[in-house]
Amino acid sequence: MYTLYHFPHSQHARRVVSLMELAGIPYQLQHVAMDEGEHAAPAFLARNPNHQVPVLEQGDFRLWESNAILRYLCEQHNLDAWYPRPARQRARVDQWLDWNQCRLAPTVVDIVLHSVFLGDQGDPQVIARGRQALPERLAILEQALADSAFLAGDTPTIADLSVASNITQLGYADIAVSGHTAPWYQRMLALETAAT
Numbered sequence: 001m002y003t004l005y006h007f008p009h010s011q012h013a014r015r016v017v018s019l020m021e022l023a024g025i026p027y028q029l030q031h032v033a034m035d036e037g038e039h040a041a042p043a044f045l046a047r048n049p050n051h052q053v054p055v056l057e058q059g060d061f062r063l064w065e066s067n068a069i070l071r072y073l074c075e076q077h078n079l080d081a082w083y084p085r086p087a088r089q090r091a092r093v094d095q096w097l098d099w100n101q102c103r104l105a106p107t108v109v110d111i112v113l114h115s116v117f118l119g120d121q122g123d124p125q126v127i128a129r130g131r132q133a134l135p136e137r138l139a140i141l142e143q144a145l146a147d148s149a150f151l152a153g154d155t156p157t158i159a160d161l162s163v164a165s166n167i168t169q170l171g172y173a174d175i176a177v178s179g180h181t182a183p184w185y186q187r188m189l190a191l192e193t194a195a196t
């Protein structure tokens, strides 16, 4: 049985829950009260020195970084559809996983953390930086989804789960996707609804 250290508004935790639900992997959630600073307390720092959720635990094995957790679960449970083995297909999934962490996520955090979760403490300059970068990021998604139902082909992979969790997060700031990205996102939501 896996334990996932989790916070309900975390896009990084959400993508892991999505995979476990969709793949039927048994797990339990351990709520981390981030709104009370539990993620910065010594007990949690011992689990993840980065003071971040999610953290996956399985016996004495502990893993942080959401995309590493997704890959680990796919390997452990032979989820080849979610993380295909052929080198080029896997590389395409990895490309989007890395793009999500390096390109989309910082922009989403700039906007959503600062305009929603930090309230009065949010930095308007950071929000402006995020809003300026967002159209370029969304255009890249839009281009990818113009001729493909999912990011790495005709079927969903962990890349879609990872990116979709950030699109959900943008919804907190009332930002919705359009064009080809909108039906893709609806497909992702429908998958998750069907699994829960």
Ligand SMILES: N[C@@H](CCC(=O)N[C@@H](CS)C(=O)NCC(=O)O)C(=O)O
Binding pocket: 009, 010, 011, 012, 013, 039, 050, 051, 052, 053, 054, 064, 065, 066, 067, 101
């Ligand atoms: N790269 C990490 C990012 C995790 C992350 O940023 N988690 C946020 C919640 S969505 C967090 O715990 N933030 C608290 C902090 O950074 O102190 C991952 O993919 O797991």
